[in-house]
Amino acid sequence: MSHLSDYPYAFTDFFGSGTPCVFKTGPSWPIAVGPESQKIVRAARPIYSNHLIAPTWLETAWAISARLDELQVNWNTINPLAYANAGEAALICDFVITIGVQPRSLAYAAAVAAANAIHEILQATGFPEIQVAFIESVYRRRSGPQLMSFNPLFDSVGIPALRKPFTPTLGLAIAPLKSPHLEGTGGLFFCPNTEEGDKGVAVLTCAHVTHPPPLFENKNYTRKNDTQPREDIILLGTGSYDNAVMAIMKFIGDQTIAISTWEATLVRLPQPTDDEPKGITSKRKELMDLITAATNKIEDANQLHAEVTKHFTTTASRVIGFVLHCAKIEVGEHRFMYDWSFIQMDEDKIEWKEFQRNKLFVGGNKTNVDWVNYMFPQAHDRRDFHMPEDMLLQLKDYVPEEEFRNPQNLDIHNVRTLLAVKNGRSTGTTYGRVNGLESITRHYSEHGVAQIALEYIVCGYDTVTAKNDKFSNVGDSSSFVAGRDGRVIAGIIVIQELRRWWWFH
Structure with a gap:
């Protein structure tokens, strides 16, 4: 018998997310009757600073993590979210703390005991009505010919999306030459040298993309001179x-x-x-x-x-550069994860006259109409309306952290939120909404618990057709998340640390 059989709503509470629920407190959520009983897709919604718990949330979250550790729960995420049926504005739960646990690691009775312990913490802080859910989830990390130029204006309809993967256009699908099946995304271009006429360009990505564990030791690495062997990176893994x-x-x-x-x-x-x-x-x-x-x-x-x-048939023909620097993956002083690396692009790989620099391609699987309908859905919220020229969004500046908590955009439900877009190797262009409160994530290594860090999550942007797409998936690592105005959302801590480098506009 399945270990999930004790909880009757294990596969309906969070249907559509692919994550079964071990146990949830509070009133049961609505389900459809009959053969369609598992067809109500749930959509996560962000929570912002107008919630009464916001001033004490982090203190509460750390208390929850400590209590879970005492109870020896193998958790990996603590997320503060609201939930609605996908495509609907009305919430079915305005605050639920979802706790991700390792698959098959938490028995029903243990989940009930842990939920009761967390309820005591919430009751002591004045929020006994907040629901608690334990869901099963796994945190996943994830010289030849010149690259093609990219100018959608001069291509036939449909061809730009087909051509884009073979160009140096954000986001780049990349992988180490030695392990081409371990793929990620190149997120942002920087200039490592400020000398006039120097065309050197570095691509910012994740350390776990250029040095995927357990193939590489987790430590700082820098290629300081040409006598060191190159760790080549290719465009398009297997x-x-x-x-x-x-x-x-x-x-x-x-x-x-x-x-x-x-x-x-x-x-x-x-x-x-x-x-x-x-x-x-x-x-x-x-x-x-x-x-x-x-x-x-x-x-x-x-x-x-x-x-x-x-x-471009062979992996060797798709080499675009080498690992210039890879930082040690660790939690920084502000409790956010530092996981970044620079790839030095080979200069002869780029047609410089056609180089798009930091313009994010937001087309392909999304259209101009999609951009208007989901990034500017409300007619009274179009003061900064623009259509990315040729579906290339110019990245510039970054969204300050305080705006995460006090967003100014309006979504399809006319609710204030911080709308986001990204283009990743696995899921292409997707839209999302940034959560206004931090999540706590525990990262697992091959040999057990590694590190605990703060993160902001981006909720998949459910549509009026009740389609609840994921915002990202394995392989999208390091695809930069931007607001509809082109300001960068993901990686702001890293960007602030790298001010000595030129951000290549």
Whole structure:
């Protein structure tokens, strides 16, 4: 029998997140009746400084973590969140502390005991109505040809998204040459040298991307001179390359099917005459234009495929640079995790006239219409409205931490929040909302508990269609999170530490 069988709502409380619930306190949440009983998708919502617990939250959270340790609970996250049914504005729970535990590590009885202990802490601080949930989750870390140029303005519709993976455009899908299956994302460009005319560019990413454990020892590393062996980094690891090539082939197949459909419809139209109805003439022209456009797209995609398979098939041909510096992964003085690394780009890999610098591609799996509908959904909240030119969002400055707690954007439910966007190796472009209170995360190494740190989480941006997409997934590590105005949200601690380097606008 499953260890989750004692709690009747193990698979319905947090349906859609992929995380079963061991136990939750408080009133039961609504479920659908009958065969659709597991089809109500739950969506996490941020909590901000207007909540009464905000001034004492961190003190309370640390007390909870200490109590869990006393009870020997193998926890990895303590998240303060609100929850609603995806696509709905009304909350089903305005504050629930979700505690992530190692899978199969917490029995039902132990979860009930731990929840009661936490309830005592909440009762003592004046918040007995806050619910507590234990959910199962695992914290997961995660010279050849010149790279292609990227200018969406001059490409056929659909081609920019196919071309982007083979260009030095944020976010870059990257991996160590020695372990190309361990993939991550390149997040931001910096200038390591301030000398005029120096084109040196470094890519900021995570230390666990360039030095993935347990293959590398967790320590500071710097390549100080050319006599040291290079630790090469490639663009597109094994999975990313395969996915990018398959996307081109699927695009060609889809366009071919579309042409066949339009041609079949065109054959059914009568032969042109001088006095034919205007509607038939318009329909014929529409179909012929569609066929011509699709034929051009197929030609462009075939050309792209030929260039990719000719120049980028091997991992060695996709080397873009080397590890310049990798910091030791550790918790800093402010209790946030320091996990960063610099990749020195090979200068001859970049077509400098076409280099987009720190512009984040927010297209691909998202459109201009998506940008308006989810980043500026309220007509009265468009004082700073803009459409990223060619779906390239210029990154600039960073969002101060106090704005996390007092956000100014309005989401699809007309609720104040800090809206976010990122482009990562695994999930592409996704939208999210930043939580206003810190979470505590415990990171596990191969040999047990490693470190405990503070983090801000970004909730997946549920839509009115009740689709609750994840904001990120394994492989998206180091994809920089930005606000809708281009200010950086993720990595602000690291960016402040790196002021001696030029942020490459």
